[in-house]
Amino acid sequence: MAKKTKAKTVKKTVKAKAAKTVSKTVSKAKTKPKITRREYTKEDVKELRAHSKAKTPVAKIAKLTKRTVGSLRQKALKLGIGLGHQR
Incomplete structure (x- = not known):
């Protein structure tokens, strides 16, 4: 028992x-944080162009702008500017 x-x-x-x-x-x-999409403003584009000229690493730009590396690369591709290994 x-x-x-x-x-x-x-x-x-x-x-x-x-x-x-x-x-x-x-x-x-x-x-897990929810991903929200944000449009790129004119100021964001200016900042991205400035970082491209300064040859700032993409990971650092991502932290500063609070965007993903992929998002930054896609926007740079559309703008015709180089980021990271594309220079």
Whole structure:
């Protein structure tokens, strides 16, 4: 009889641990920042051209402008200016 109750408590603890790990993964997904699109203003374009002339690394420009490296590269491509390895 003691074995049955022991087995039940083991099953309960396993289920409880599984529930905790699931709740942790769900909470991590909620903390991911949502990506919002922002239009490039005339000032942003001027700043990008200035950084291109100064040969500032793309990663540094990305941090300063709070934009992704890919976004900056695409905009520079459309403007016909070089960034990073494209110079």
